[in-house]
Amino acid sequence: xxxxxxxxxTEAIDMRSFSNLWFWIVLAVLWSTTSHWVIGVPFDMVRRxxxxxxxxxxxxxxxxNIQARRLLYIADATGLITTAFTFFLVTxxxxxxxxxxxxxxxxxxxxxLPMSIVGWITLRAARQVDGLDxxxxxxxxxxxxxxxxxxxxxxIFVTSMWGMWVNLNSSVLxx
Numbered sequence: 001x002x003x004x005x006x007x008x009x010t011e012a013i014d015m016r017s018f019s020n021l022w023f024w025i026v027l028a029v030l031w032s033t034t035s036h037w038v039i040g041v042p043f044d045m046v047r048r049x050x051x052x053x054x055x056x057x058x059x060x061x062x063x064x065n066i067q068a069r070r071l072l073y074i075a076d077a078t079g080l081i082t083t084a085f086t087f088f089l090v091t092x093x094x095x096x097x098x099x100x101x102x103x104x105x106x107x108x109x110x111x112x113l114p115m116s117i118v119g120w121i122t123l124r125a126a127r128q129v130d131g132l133d134x135x136x137x138x139x140x141x142x143x144x145x146x147x148x149x150x151x152x153x154x155x156i157f158v159t160s161m162w163g164m165w166v167n168l169n170s171s172v173l174x175x
Contacts (some may be wrong), residue, residue: 016170017107018163027159030111031152034118038145039126040067046141049134061134064141068129075123086116103166110162114155121147 017023036043041064048056075082090113097106125144132140 017104018166019170023107023163027111027156030115031156034115035145035149035152038141038148039064039071039122039129041141043141043145046138046145050138050142057134060141061137064129064137068126071123071126075126086119090116106162106166110155110159114151117151118148121151 038046041060045056045060045063049060090109093105093109093112096102097109121144125140128140129137
């Protein structure tokens, strides 16, 4: 009975990520969410503030300062450890994915690597938030979102091309 259960579970959890619909849903949700929340501020609030909506302008300014201070505190407290762990994780995933050809590691790497770049962009922008007035803060959030979207476009393109390559080169008969 135990062997049958393990067989059913391994068939249900397909580790072939690029042919799995859930991977592509995760990719879409990841980039949609990442480009919507810039330094912890929802972008619809930034748009309303840019149109002159006074409560949104105030909320954007307060929320951006709170989130920037929070990010800077975390970066100052755990920056070295976080950086070391991120490089370790990316290296392990790259080796497992491309040296040992583990497709699941390739898929996770194609999610984690661009998000680490987004983290760097966000932290860099958070360092500029303190002391900005509302219009300059709005411009910073717009620019930061554009950079995040550019990383997202490149990431989605590379991930989709690699996923198609993997799916075209896999054979149902050879496993």
